[in-house]
Structure formats: C-alpha cells, structure tokens
Amino acid sequence: RSLFLRIPKRPVVLGTMAMAPDDVEDLKKRLRQHDQMYASMQQQGKPFEALEHLEKGLFVRKELYGPEHPEVGRVCQVFTTSCNTLAMNSLQRDNHMLAYELLKKAEILTSPSGYISDNKMRMKLRAVTFNNFGCFYKRRGKLHAALQYLAKALKIELTSEEVDNPAGTHLNLCATLSQLGRHGPALEHAQCALELLEAMQDSREKGEGGGAFGQQNTTDDGSILAIAWHNIAVEQEHLGMLDAGLTSYEQAVIVAEREWGAGHIKTLAIKHSLEEAKHKASTRRSPVKPHAGHSMQGVASKAASPLDSILNPASSAPGLKGQGGFRQSNIAAKKGPSPLQKGGAKVGIKAYPAGG
Incomplete structure (x- = not known):
C-alpha cells in the first residue's frame, strides 16, 4: 500500500509546491488508480502495461511528496529495475x-540528478544499466560502444562494495573482446571472473x-x-593452447553437471x-586431411553454435514489493568458437540478489 500524507485543511507544501487540499486529494486518487492498475497488469502478465502505470505513479508521487521523499526513491528503484529487465x-x-x-x-534515473537518494543503490543500478547497455551494443554489432559501457560498469563494480559481483561484467568483456579478435585480453577477463x-x-x-549475495545466489x-x-577454454583454444583448453573444457563439464545435471x-x-x-587436438597431433568443405575452422564454429540460444533465460518485471531480474548468457557463433556472454540485470529492491 502506498504511503499517504495526512493533509490539514489549509494549503500545504509538498516538495517545492504549495497545493490546496483538493489538489492533494486529486493526486492521491490518481496515485491509487495507477497503483491498482500496476498490480492488475502484473497479475495479468502484462509487464509493459504495468511499467507504464508504474512510471505514471512515480511522477505522481514526485509531485505529491516531493523528489526527495523516500517513497519516490523506492519506486524509482523498482522502475529502474523493471526497465532493465524488460529492456x-x-x-x-x-x-x-x-x-x-x-x-x-x-x-537517466540512475544519474546523480535522478530520484534515487540512496547513492549505493543508485550506483548498483547504474552498473547494471551500463552492463545491459554493453549487451545491447554487442548485440547490435557495435563492439567498441559495448566495450565503453562495460568498462564503465566494471569501474563502478570495482570501486563499490554494494554492487553485484563483477564476474558477469568480466565475462561480457571477454565475449566482446573475443569478437574483436583480442583473445589475450579476453582470456584475462575470463580468468578474472573465475x-x-x-x-x-x-x-x-x-x-x-x-x-544477501552469498545466501541467495549460490546456484x-x-x-x-x-x-x-x-x-577460458574457448580463448585458450583461440590462442593455440589446446591442452590447457581441454583441461578447462573438462572443468566446465564438471561444474555444468553439478549445477545443471x-x-x-x-x-x-x-x-x-x-x-x-x-578432435581438433588429436587431428593436430596426427594430421588427417579434412573432408571437403569441412575445415577445422568450420568444426570449431559448429562446436560453439549449439549454445547460441539455450542460455537465454527470460523473466518478468518485479513488483513494487517483489524482486526480479534478468541475466543473459549468449554464445555468438562466428569464426571459431565464441565465449559465453553473461549479462543483464539481476537486482532486487528489498533483498538484493546480487549477481550482475
């Protein structure tokens, strides 16, 4: 339930504006309507319609309570989280x-001029947003723009105790650098994540x-x-470190079997x-002429392609009192195997389930 102020029978100052009681009551009525519609749209599984009412409710709250009111900051956090999830x-x-x-x-809402007065939470959400922008530009093929946003996200994560673990950002940087052919730095970021x-x-x-991180995100x-x-295995393979790559692939399988089955x-x-x-390693040790149309480069590309779409979970936007999030994992099959991309927002408002 929204927090409403008790209004005396004289003009009052809310935020920076003096309003008559009738104006205040009108704002309160509009706020109730938007909150009810937000809850209804959420229950009906219509997250974008819900987001529209959440946004309208946010600005009614700002007008009613003033931009510094804790209720405004709280709803702004939920709205920002929802924007990232739905994006x-x-x-x-x-x-x-x-x-x-x-x-x-x-x-915009996570900038210093936004409505989130809790600076630690603001920076946490800003890092998530920058990370997601990195995923966005990588998906569009604008790799240098992706690197800029991911570097911004990592800078926040490395200088703040309250943000998500930067491992996911390191993996996004790994995937982007790999696509640019910079396999040495890509390997370093994957190793940092590990x-x-x-x-x-x-x-x-x-x-x-x-x-909350340790308790909620072990899986x-x-x-x-x-x-x-x-x-790590993919980048080692790109760098010709085949034996090390095999060991890393084997470790990946061990962890995957434990976590996923x-x-x-x-x-x-x-x-x-x-x-x-x-197969690639054995072929290099004992050269065998590949079949026509099946170069080793083609084999490597085929090895990565099955993961292209199966590591892309979806989630719904969080409610006002709930928590939600999104983490994206992606393999882009280009020339040779490609590293997994770990990104997207996974944030919460009351209990923060950290992870990226």
Whole structure:
C-alpha cells in the first residue's frame, strides 16, 4: 500500500509546491488508480502495461511528496529495475528500439540528478544499466560502444562494495573482446571472473557469508562458474593452447553437471564443445586431411553454435514489493568458437540478489 500524507485543511507544501487540499486529494486518487492498475497488469502478465502505470505513479508521487521523499526513491528503484529487465527481454526479441528506450530511462534515473537518494543503490543500478547497455551494443554489432559501457560498469563494480559481483561484467568483456579478435585480453577477463567466483565460493565455505549475495545466489554463481570455465577454454583454444583448453573444457563439464545435471541441454552443449576440441587436438597431433568443405575452422564454429540460444533465460518485471531480474548468457557463433556472454540485470529492491 502506498504511503499517504495526512493533509490539514489549509494549503500545504509538498516538495517545492504549495497545493490546496483538493489538489492533494486529486493526486492521491490518481496515485491509487495507477497503483491498482500496476498490480492488475502484473497479475495479468502484462509487464509493459504495468511499467507504464508504474512510471505514471512515480511522477505522481514526485509531485505529491516531493523528489526527495523516500517513497519516490523506492519506486524509482523498482522502475529502474523493471526497465532493465524488460529492456533485456525486448533485446532477446530483437526489439532494439524499445530496449534502447528502456535502458536510456534507466540511465537517466540512475544519474546523480535522478530520484534515487540512496547513492549505493543508485550506483548498483547504474552498473547494471551500463552492463545491459554493453549487451545491447554487442548485440547490435557495435563492439567498441559495448566495450565503453562495460568498462564503465566494471569501474563502478570495482570501486563499490554494494554492487553485484563483477564476474558477469568480466565475462561480457571477454565475449566482446573475443569478437574483436583480442583473445589475450579476453582470456584475462575470463580468468578474472573465475578467480572472483572461486573466492566467493571459498568465503561461503568458510562461513564468511557474503550477505544477501552469498545466501541467495549460490546456484547462479555455479552457473556462471561453468560459463567462466567454458570461456577460458574457448580463448585458450583461440590462442593455440589446446591442452590447457581441454583441461578447462573438462572443468566446465564438471561444474555444468553439478549445477545443471548431466543430461541438461546446456551441459550437453558444453560436452559437445569438449569433444570437438578433443578432435581438433588429436587431428593436430596426427594430421588427417579434412573432408571437403569441412575445415577445422568450420568444426570449431559448429562446436560453439549449439549454445547460441539455450542460455537465454527470460523473466518478468518485479513488483513494487517483489524482486526480479534478468541475466543473459549468449554464445555468438562466428569464426571459431565464441565465449559465453553473461549479462543483464539481476537486482532486487528489498533483498538484493546480487549477481550482475
């Protein structure tokens, strides 16, 4: 339920404006209507219609309470989270214009001039937004723009204790750099992601907690760990480190079987990449003339392609009192195997389920 102010029978100052009681009552009525429609659209599974009423309710709150009121900041956080979630869903459906508009709103609202007074939460959401912009531009093939946004996200994550673990951003940077042919730096980012994830696992095993992150995202961390090992293997393969790549693929399979199960489609896809890498390694040790039209480069591309669409989860926008999010994982099959991309927003308002 929304928080409403008690209005005396004289003009009052709300925010920076003096309003008569009738004007205040009108705003309160509009706010109730938008909140009711927001809840109704959520229940009907219409997230974009719900977002429209959430946005209108946000600006009614700003007019009613003033931009510094905690209620305005709280709803702004929910709205920003929803914008990120729906932007990534739209991107998956190739609705690039809508995805851009939603991310741009999130970028504006997480700026210093936005309505989120809690600076730690603002920077947390800003890092998520920049990460998603990186995914957006990578999807559009604008790799240098993607790198700029991902670098901004990583800078925030490395200088703030309150943001998501930067492992996901490192993996996005890995995927983008790999597509640019910069496999050395790509490998370094994948290895950074692995180190961060393993350090978090060690902290949990030692009972050092990790707050909401440690309690709520063990499974998600495990999934990212499988992706990290896979990306390391891919980049090692690109750099001609075939034996090291095989070891990394094997580690990716071990983690994938533990997290997803041996028969899961994602696990099977990573196993397929491992088998293709083994075949490539054995062929190099004992050269065999490939069949016509089936170069080793073509084999490598085929190894990566099964993962192109199966690591793309979808989610709905969060409610005012709920939490929601989105993490995108993607493999783009270009020339040779491509690393997994880990990105998208996974944020919450009351209990923050960190992870990217």
